[in-house]
Amino acid sequence: MTNKFSYIRPHIQEMHPYEPILPFDVLSSELGIPPERLIKLDANENPYGPIPEVRAALANSNALHIYPDPESRQIRKLLAEHHQLRESGIVIGAGADELIDLIMRIVIEPGDKVINCPPTFGMYAFDGALNQAKLISLPRRGDFSLDLPGILQAVEEHKPRLLFLANPNNPDGGMISDHEFQQLVDLPLLLVMDEAYVQFIEHGRSVLKEVVSYTNLIVLRTFSKWAGLAGLRIGYGVFPEEFVPMLMRAKQPYNVSIAAEQAAVITMQNLPKAEENIAQIIKNRDQLYQALAQFSWLKPYPSQANFILCQVEGVSAFDVKQRLRKQGILIRYFDKPGLSDHIRISIGTEEQIEKLITALKGIG
Ligand SMILES: Cc1ncc(COP(=O)(O)O)c(C=O)c1O
CATH class of the missing domain: 3.90.1150.10 (Aspartate Aminotransferase, domain 1)
Structure with missing residues (x-):
């Protein structure tokens, strides 16, 4: 047939x-x-x-007929200052979602293994399937905490290349401990910590500052949640610097719109x-x-x-x-x-x- x-x-x-x-x-x-x-x-x-300043600036923008900067220099500069990191380690995406796909595209050969810890954000499994990864599923416990022994064992057995972890996790809003983070980052794989909700944390901590200390740690952030820009699509990742030229090769040049970058810039200027x-x-x-x-x-x-x-x-x-x-x-x-x-x-x-x-x- x-x-x-x-x-x-x-x-x-x-x-x-x-x-x-x-x-x-x-x-x-x-x-x-x-x-x-x-x-x-x-x-x-x-x-x-978004804050009113963003709405006003977009209404008055005179740059909408111009292609955006493929390197999103303005917002990267502000983010680098804010986080006290180098611009060369920051990549901007059309939402954190785009960066999840981009990471998989440059890391995964068909059949490579990716660890996922459901219930969690659905895009890790979605982009894994899109990029022909083999998903190794290590379900969380009844209270949504990680099955750390299970993860350690699966890493030995399957030799995965990537592990995605939302922290806080979606849908439960819980976080991993410092001890768990340390065990995960010491594994022989690339650890992607998705900090989409980090601005709402009261108990727990971001690991963004740790990226400079490791060659296998990536942290993702977004303007969708705290800054109210979900509809404009803008997020960023902090990467080991040697990753960035490779990501830039695989990224669509005009992935982040003029309006999205402008909105993020104005938000950072009015923090x-x-x-x-x-x-x-x-x-x-x-x-x-x-x-x-x-x-x-x-x-x-x-x-x-x-x-x-x-x-x-x-x-x-x-x-x-x-x-x-x-x-x-x-x-x-x-x-x-x-x-x-x-x-x-x-x-x-x-x-x-x-x-x-x-x-x-x-x-x-
Ligand atoms: C854990 C997590 N990461 C990323 C995203 C998506 O972020 P963005 O809007 O920047 O693509 C979400 C949205 O629900 C999420 O829950």
């Missing part, structure tokens, strides 16, 4: 499609609720959006303003955690990120998601091992949290 997809590479044909979140306007017409009344707590975005939003989100997180803990059928996990994972008892987690959805409140449900009785709620504004809690009271 002729395969009608015979031009398409077999591993792409075998991939599961990514489950995208519906855009606001589509959701709004599906639910019959105007977009401004939707409460979007399903993708860990920043409910306050105290953006930090006010972070502080407010941390405050809201505490408020939401306390409120969720009052429900006998919800068990919220302490989180160091801008979302809270809850175990749902005695009620179907999927039903909770659906019933909130009908009221225009969007939260995340994952039909995945270890998560099917959980919901994940992104931290909204104080007003959104109040509405969510009122809606939850109507459910259980």
Whole structure:
């Protein structure tokens, strides 16, 4: 039988499609609720959006007809100053997502092994499949902590090239200890620490400053969460310097748009303003955690990120998601091992949290 997809590479044909979140306007017409009344707590975005200075600058930009700088020099300079690192170790991507793919593209030959510790951010498995990596899955324990002995054993057995770790982890918001980090970074593989949510940490620490001390450590960051720029797509990685020329060879030259770089630059130039939003989100997180803990059928996990994972008892987690959805409140449900009785709620504004809690009271 002729395969009608015979031009398409077999591993792409075998991939599961990514489950995208519906855009606001589509959701709004599906639910019959105007977009401004939707409460979007399903993708860990920043409910306050970018700082006003960003909106103003983009509205007045006179550079949108010009191709962007392939080396994103302006934002790299500011990031280097901020982190007290050299610009030559920083690469900018269209979100951390692009950098996850780019790292795999320059490191993975088909069949090479990558360690993944689910439940976690889905792009590690997605980009692994795209790049023909063989994923070695080391599931987390019931409390979402790492199975460190399992990882150490798998490294010996499978000789993987890469290990991706979200820290804080998505979807539970927990972090690894210094001891765990030390054991992982001493392994004979490339360790990618994804610090997408690091700005919301109260207990725990970033390992960004450690990159200069190792040849096998990469740290990823993003402007999507703390800076409210998810829609513009900009993130960065801090790399051992010898990696960077190789990444630059594989990167699309115009991957980061003029608007995205400009927005990130203005955010960095007005850091105290953006930090006010972070502080407010941390405050809201505490408020939401306390409120969720009052429900006998919800068990919220302490989180160091801008979302809270809850175990749902005695009620179907999927039903909770659906019933909130009908009221225009969007939260995340994952039909995945270890998560099917959980919901994940992104931290909204104080007003959104109040509405969510009122809606939850109507459910259980
Ligand atoms: C752990 C983690 N890394 C990266 C991202 C995506 O970041 P970006 O928007 O910069 O691609 C997310 C988004 O949900 C995430 O949870």
